[in-house]
Amino acid sequence: MALGVKAAPFTFVLHALGIALAVLVLIWNIDFRGGIVWESTNKSLIFNLHPVLMLIGLVIIGGEAIVSYKSLPLKKEVKKLIHLVLHAIALVLGIIGIYAAFKFHNESNIANLYSLHSWLGIGIIVLYGIQWIYGFLVFFFPGGTNGLRRESLPWHVVFGLFVYLLVVANAAIGFLEKLTFLENSGLAKYGTEAILVNFTAVGTILFGAFVVLSVLSQGQAEDEYSYSAI
Numbered sequence: 001m002a003l004g005v006k007a008a009p010f011t012f013v014l015h016a017l018g019i020a021l022a023v024l025v026l027i028w029n030i031d032f033r034g035g036i037v038w039e040s041t042n043k044s045l046i047f048n049l050h051p052v053l054m055l056i057g058l059v060i061i062g063g064e065a066i067v068s069y070k071s072l073p074l075k076k077e078v079k080k081l082i083h084l085v086l087h088a089i090a091l092v093l094g095i096i097g098i099y100a101a102f103k104f105h106n107e108s109n110i111a112n113l114y115s116l117h118s119w120l121g122i123g124i125i126v127l128y129g130i131q132w133i134y135g136f137l138v139f140f141f142p143g144g145t146n147g148l149r150r151e152s153l154p155w156h157v158v159f160g161l162f163v164y165l166l167v168v169a170n171a172a173i174g175f176l177e178k179l180t181f182l183e184n185s186g187l188a189k190y191g192t193e194a195i196l197v198n199f200t201a202v203g204t205i206l207f208g209a210f211v212v213l214s215v216l217s218q219g220q221a222e223d224e225y226s227y228s229a230i
């Protein structure tokens with residue numbers, strides 16, 4: 001199944017893209033949208049936490065967690081710990097990010113869960129949580145039998161990649177939805193902000209593509225340290 005190429009070039013591009021995307025989403029929400037805060041009379045500022053936490057958490061840190069087996073020249077046990085901790089950080093930031101969207105809606109008297117984006121979003125966070133808990137119990141603590149781990153691993157990889165692709169697709173839908181709201185309220189369709197948001201969304205999809213390419217490529221040291229499920 002693996003592509004006959006090394007993952008390193010893909011993971012380097014991925015790290016650079018990740019940093020660029022984090023900067024872009026912060027510039028958008030701080031410079032263009034007025035800032036990110038937890039409490040304010042200007043409720044839009046509370047919403048701004050949502051794209052920032054979802055992109056930096058689920059998309060970027062979640063993506064880095066997935067490729068950590070391919071990008072780090074470390075022992076398997078260390079990589080496993082890094083993998084599960086990065087996913088835990090991604091999950092917690094994702095939960096806080098979704099909470100921020102609900103908080104904004106509730107404090108602005110806007111209905112909850114009316115869009116495809118929000119339905120997929122709830123599904124994603126539940127599946128991400130289930131995937132993390134199952135992985136923790138079977139591969140880390142208390143740990144399953146050798147047979148269960150062997151049989152679970154390909155499912156863990158495929159299911160994990162599937163949930164991650166949903167994350168990337170839903171982030172793109174989120175950018176589209178927010179930009180459409182803004183354009184319907186008068187934002188210039190070809191203005192700097194619209195271009196910035198579309199650019200960030202395209203970058204998000206590219207980032208997802210590099211995660212998939214890294215997963216399908218050969219890790220740093222395909223020796224006794226590495227899993228090579230794909």
Ligand code: HEM
Nearest residue numbers: 051054101102105112113115118121122167171174175178
């Ligand atoms: C991939 C990660 C994401 C997930 C899992 C996610 C999940 C959610 C959920 C569950 C809601 C519903 C909140 C409620 O009903 O009160 C929501 C709302 C919203 N999200 Fe996201 N989101 C993600 C990324 C983004 C991004 C990157 C943007 C870009 C701006 C965005 C824009 C929005 C908007 C505009 C709303 C309010 C309208 C609506 O409920 O559809 N989301 N999101």
